[in-house]
Amino acid sequence: MLLGQGVLIVVAIAWTASRGSVPWIIWIGALFGIVSLWSASLILRVDAKGVRLGRSVSVPWTSIREVAFHGPGVVAADPAIGLRLRPEAPLPDGMKSIVHDPSNPDNIPEPLRASVRNLDHEKLTAAVREFGGGVPLVRSA
Amino acid sequence: MKEILWLALIPLGFLAIGLIFAALGVRGWRSQGSFERRATARANAIVTDIRHTNVGSGADRSTIAYPVVRFTLPDGRTVKSEAMAVDHPGSKWRRKGVEAAVIYDPANPTSVAIEGSTKSGRLLYGCFTAFGVVFALIGLTGFVLGAFAFFAFTGGGP
Numbered sequence: 001m002l003l004g005q006g007v008l009i010v011v012a013i014a015w016t017a018s019r020g021s022v023p024w025i026i027w028i029g030a031l032f033g034i035v036s037l038w039s040a041s042l043i044l045r046v047d048a049k050g051v052r053l054g055r056s057v058s059v060p061w062t063s064i065r066e067v068a069f070h071g072p073g074v075v076a077a078d079p080a081i082g083l084r085l086r087p088e089a090p091l092p093d094g095m096k097s098i099v100h101d102p103s104n105p106d107n108i109p110e111p112l113r114a115s116v117r118n119l120d121h122e123k124l125t126a127a128v129r130e131f132g133g134g135v136p137l138v139r140s141a
Numbered sequence: 142m143k144e145i146l147w148l149a150l151i152p153l154g155f156l157a158i159g160l161i162f163a164a165l166g167v168r169g170w171r172s173q174g175s176f177e178r179r180a181t182a183r184a185n186a187i188v189t190d191i192r193h194t195n196v197g198s199g200a201d202r203s204t205i206a207y208p209v210v211r212f213t214l215p216d217g218r219t220v221k222s223e224a225m226a227v228d229h230p231g232s233k234w235r236r237k238g239v240e241a242a243v244i245y246d247p248a249n250p251t252s253v254a255i256e257g258s259t260k261s262g263r264l265l266y267g268c269f270t271a272f273g274v275v276f277a278l279i280g281l282t283g284f285v286l287g288a289f290a291f292f293a294f295t296g297g298g299p
Contacts, residue, residue: 087219090189090190090209090221091189091190091209091221091222091223096222096223096251097220097221097222097223097251097253098220098221098222098251099218099219099220099221099250099251100218100219100220100221101217101218102217102218102219103217
């Protein structure tokens, strides 16, 4: 998908260079490609503000009960990270809804999970320790 | 000749914009109706946050507010969700911490609306549809009259 959009961007640039003008349909495709590449350029950020999953979902540390690390093949082929929220946490930015089930408190809703290729567990541990203010990082089965 | 063809785009633009508005209005109306049929459960909720979305641009830019509500389901689960609501200055839910009655779909409890707000929503979508139809009719009339005038003056030829 991303490769196709990248190709469209290259086609638009090459077309402009060789012919001077580009059909609008190519520009629209290239624009979608740029937006998609921009969205895909951030998968996970752990900093002093909290944890950001992709470009949309952002959760402050005060809302996070624990950060779950799933090894490869547990919830996805690649390693994955999930956020378990405190019951009283407000609805995170970027999410429209969330259901908290007290009988299954360890369930992680899909928007609070991210599969990250080559996720470095040591770096993640260091970042959570540095910024998390005591929020634990747990390895989940 | 070219100028006349360009002029034909004006009524066609009206028609296109009108049809888009009418389609959005009908879609919203139907979706609201579908939600009202499914939303058979009621709960007392607390407004925990107000989220804002900017719509339009320039002088037409405005802000729509959505309440985030929290309520408990009969099985003990807690739902936090952006609720459908129509924004108007007198709305009680525009403050954090106020209580609001909500209706929701028991099969999908995150589909929730402030009770009573769906009627205003229907009115809004009805206005959208009416505006779109009027715009489309203006465009269509302009196009037909323009075509008649074109053929009357040119006899159909360039």
